[in-house]
Amino acid sequence: MNPSSTQYANPVLPGFYPDPSITRAGEDYYLVCSSFEYFPGVPIFHSRDLIHWKQIGHVLDRISQLDIRGCGSSDGIYAPTIRYHEGTFYMITTDVRGRGNFYVTATDPAGPWSDPIIVPFGGIDPSLMFDEDGKVYVTTQQGANYDSHVIQYEINITTGEALSEPVVIWTGDGGPWTEGPHLYKINGLYYIMAASGGTAKEHREIIGRSSSPYGPFERLPQPILTHRGIDHPIQYLGHADLIEGPDGNWWAVFLGVRLGEHGYGVLGRETYLAPVHWNEDGWPMIDNNEGTVELEMKVPRPSKGSPQPVEYNGRHEFADSVLPYALTFLRNPAEGSWSLQARPGWLALRGQPGSLNEIGQVAFAGRRQQHVAAEWSTLLELDSGADGEEAGLCARMNEQAHYEIGLAQKDGQRVISAYLTVKGHTQLAAEVPAPTGKAYLKIAADAAEYYLLYSLDGEKWIKLASGAAYALSPQAVEGNGFTGVVIGLYATGHGKTAEATAYFDWFDYRSL
Template identity: 35%
Template sequence: MEKIKQNLKRITAILLLAAVAGLYSFSVDDEITGPKPKKANNIPVFTKVVYEGNDQVYLDNPLQDNEFYTPILQGCYPDPAITRKGDDYYLVCSSFAMFPGVPIFHSNDLVNWTQLGHVLDRTSQLDVHDTGISQGVYAPGITYNPNNDTFYMIVTAFAGGLGNIVVKTKDPKQGWSDPIKLNFGGIDPSIFFDEDGKGYIVHNDAPDKGKELYSGHRVIKIWEYDVEKDQVVEGTDKIIVDGGVDISEKPIWIEAPHIYKKNGSYYLMCAEGGTGGWHSEVVFKSDSPKGPYVPAPSNPILTQRYFPKDRKNKVDWAGHADLVQGPDDEYYGVFLAVRPNEENRVNTGRETFILPVDWSGEYPVFENGLVPLEPKLEMPEGVTNRTGKNGYLPNGNFTYTEDFSEENLDYRWIGLRGPREAFMEQTKKGVEITPFETNIKEVKPTSTLFYRQQHNTFSFTTTMEYRPKSENDLAGVVALQNEGSNYVFGITKKGKDYYMVLEKNKWPNRRGEIISEVLASEKIDYDGELELQIKANGDKYEFAYSNDGSTFKTVGGVVSGDILSTDVAGGFTGCLLGLYATSANDIVPE
């Protein structure tokens, strides 16, 4: 918890320094791709990837015909927000320094989801080229305004000197506008449109100067929003929650606010307790959108903080929620939570879960949100589970195979700090990754194509054609939590010989430097093609290769996944599995 609070304070300080120093200018050759490296003659080609998840919880809990699994989005898809227009539901999540930014999903029933793409998919919208992986953009809100038939996505951008921004569209399937910078500070904004057409923005902020009472003391502010000018109305800001439900108990990190209107009353729902073991969701009520707001007597309405740490199939950190009315006219809430491994480490990151919400009384309450969460739910009436079929995203245990033969690359593949198209090209042979002269440890765009780890037990296998020309060349795979917490596994050259190497990078030492350790190196006979594999069984990770197309050999033995977990590495992301190439290799075979 303390690490998370420190991270947020550090990120805020970095944003302020960047704004003062003017560090956010970044020229690009192309609006979408940015500058491309010179094409080398030893470009690795990845011809196939197979990701297979095999978590025991899904083996022990097979689905019945009327059931579906939650989380609905496995892997690092945190901070969900949702909106509805007619029979269409749209959901967005945080993406930090991943590019493109803010993944957006569509459903007609809250069970079966497709990914439409990303809201911020152009460099003119998002510049994260020099930011740490847990900076960038996070905690988006998405709202449909029926008064002008427009969708709004609002988010905090800890990159590019933007701060809080909003983008708009008439159709989320057709792309979004360039960002409009909003004139307020703080984080976690969301927009509410009242029936009379008036708009309001609520967000987390620091208390007024000199009024901070304790570490983690935050407030919720509201502004009037000028819909015509797309800007907050100066002087209309007001603190509507100070500290949380009961400030005498020193609650921390009241954040992620959303306003709803039901039966003429206004409801403010927020996360409280910080993204960690004390996370929760709380709700307040008022007769006016600008308050005063009175907390519900039954808060929290969602949390997992009260249960034994060693409970089976543990789900934890539940909070940061948003509500929507479902296809059966009942309410549902999407929220983030985590599924720790057997060492209580969080490698899959914060994921998007869903629960029905009982709003038959005065206040909404997440159904079974105050008992240990179960892995599956009953589907809304009349819905058929099609996950994993006909383009719908899978969940539970599944196998995903990518041969890179489609014209458009699947949206689940992402870059880091820059566009995928800047370094990759799909060819008849597979996907070529032109190496940047950038190492995975640098806070720069990296020539790596990433896929999120979505299970605690998984394998990630790829076929690669590549011949390094010198010790500066390396291509292979990475398991990465951040720039200073990762494993690199690939092939490089020393003299005339080829070597498989496994390096562990751990951040930081006492001087703030990344500690790099070559765990293993092995000279191999090599004809230019290899199969590479990352697999994990909970905290136990292995890296292996095959140069005969059948037998895999582990290099470096079993290693701990601790540095790939949020609780050890810090930050807000989960583990990413990457196809990596560099012309700035510094791993020296032993």
């Protein structure tokens, strides 16, 4: 290989990490993604080479910043933007059913981040732009479907107060859902970039430019990024953000979906990376059906150094005083619903009245599925409690679509049960007696199925049930399906707070 080039695999963040935004401080890059109904909100990653990303925390990690206790699936936190300016990091986003558009600040991107500062206008997907003259602009989506457009106004960056009235600056290319806008000033010109077409097969990234931050903007007639209308393993490309490296080379991060040969993908929208080429007319080009964005990339070396690849496989032992960053709760966890101190080395979950079928606080801690073929396992101990109490392992898309295998108390007896919930209908697929309150549980997945297995000794595994992978894909979900599958440990009291505590010794993830 040429020493000035490098190879890497796309996506650079596999699994449900959509709507990426990126900034740079010196030679350090920081990236954030949407988190929707999961808490803490807005995972944040660090890299020195744009390829290998390490999560360093979450931006919204306390209820004063993010209260999504009653948040529906694919609601919550939409499309964050991260920017760095004069020693301070800014993250602006939308709490779509809550406080609307707001931003938080930090001097250390690992946190702590400030409490929210509200901005007054806009629908979703706000972005910040710090101009050379000291002005700060909020650029954000407004309207819906074919009426979706971009508005912009100036703010006081200390208070969030609007210093100008919002002005419509961009109506897109005639397609629906002009969203995810970003304003840049590059080589003396203002560039407005946005997604168009909706986050599915017509998704694309479009761009315009002007001598003024408010336009009028000359639109490039064709998208600068799309795979619409072609047979390609990566689809739905769009929602991009641009970054210039210390060496003057430009890059883009954006979302894409690996649909697979059957036309669906349970992993959701993932984060991809590609170089940006500036054409002779001064437009940034990524890939307009030209074959630039591939699963295996060979590109100019983004920066010096050779960081270690991120290891996705492994076991969470719950030996620390905090949960690993890779784990996420479903909404804000109820007080007392989890603990790492109740039994050191174990994760304790106390079942809540809500179940996996309901919108509300559920005892659930999971991690995103990042490989199509993978398996997850745990060792669970569940004390005797009241009838209806249950804990186990779940593959979750939303309230309407999830599969789980767990220990339960039923008619005074312990059982191991497998449930399949498809389009809101829950079926008890299989059930066997449990000789003790201890069981090893496993979910294994391939492109076609999820398999629910148990073991009494950790060696011999018995398949209890299986469910179609398609049913857990965003493509099968009615309405918004903006997330991907999350595999989690759960507990529920099915209508009341559980008497018994569920203890999980470890949580293991293996790609196959």
